[in-house]
Amino acid sequence: MGMVHVTSGRANFTYDDLIKSNSVPVPQSFIPKSLLKQMLVRENELRLSDEYQKQFSEAEQSSSSSWLDVVNELQKQVIREFHLDEEMDAALLCLRCATQIYPDLKEIPFYTKYNRATDGNLQIGDIVPNVPIVQVDGKEGQLFDGLKSTYYELINFRFVYILEAHAQDEWPISSARWSPTQMPIKYNQTRTVEERIAVTRDFIRDFNLEMPIVIDKPDENLFEKLYSSWPVRIYIIDKDHRLVYKAQPSETMLELRELIDHLRIIAESNE
Known part of the structure; x- marks a missing residue:
């Protein structure tokens, strides 16, 4: 299931x-x-x-x-x-x-x-790897490279769009539960940069999202492979690029209270 x-x-x-x-x-x-x-x-x-x-x-x-x-x-x-x-x-x-x-x-x-869920090899305390990504404007770069050294800029929230969880040509469920349009979300699996950027732009438009979004390059899906992020995961990475928090599903859900507590502890320790 x-x-x-x-x-x-x-x-x-x-x-x-x-x-x-x-x-x-x-x-x-x-x-x-x-x-x-x-x-x-x-x-x-x-x-x-x-x-x-x-x-x-x-x-x-x-x-x-x-x-x-x-x-x-x-x-x-x-x-x-x-x-x-x-x-x-x-x-x-x-x-x-x-x-x-x-x-x-x-x-x-x-x-x-089509269930790609794994815990992966990345553990708390590990230095997180840089991976190639593409911005929505089509520019390529490295995730975590080029960021300024100030702590708060390093922990800016950022979406990385990876493989579709319920693509229409793989494992469709016609879900509209969280869709602002109230219409089922139906996309085939994204296999090119252009396809993935197009879906990302639809997501930004429909959810009026202002948070930065980049895409995992679909030729390798390297971010998904290294970070085991399918279908969704949240991370906290510290100023030294160490993984300090990795969300794990509990009773089929991600526990946001646990995430908030981790962020609060980090913020208080840097005041």
Whole structure:
């Protein structure tokens, strides 16, 4: 289930770990591999269908539901179509954990094939690497290079636009939850500098954003690879270019209170 699934971003998460984290005991051989593969293919078909894309969009515009609620019902439909509804809970767990049971199936579900979430190698205290970036005006540069040495300029907030999290040609959810236009946000994965700049300009326009934005160069996506920032992450870097804070999802959310507390401590220590 993407970023919010218990296995997201955990490359070493095993099937046994998964079973221990759930209350429903499921034998590893409950659903044969060949059948699970067919079910995953059918789930993809339903996710891409006009019917479910519409439901995703409607759910994301509601204050009482989300696209994940729609996925839950979609997966139940798959279970019913394959005549396993008498064992719904166990079958759902097998479907959702198919890639832990059979790792060679991981290229089928969108939520594993296009889930790039990892913790990465960059740790608190490390000197952060410079990476090539492109400004919205098309000028190339190095992130963190060329900045003045004053502390407050070094910690200026800045967006780096990386890979799309839910591109229409990869893992679409037709979300409009936070869109000022109230319309679903639909972009294909950006693969050129020009495409990425165009989406960035739309973002600045729609959100009336004044914060500086630069883009990760799409030929390498080096910032995303080095900083493990997909789909979103917040960092605090000190005056010596050391990483002092790296936001981690908790219960599917980034804890802004924790970030604010870190910034307050830093500000007080520099008064």
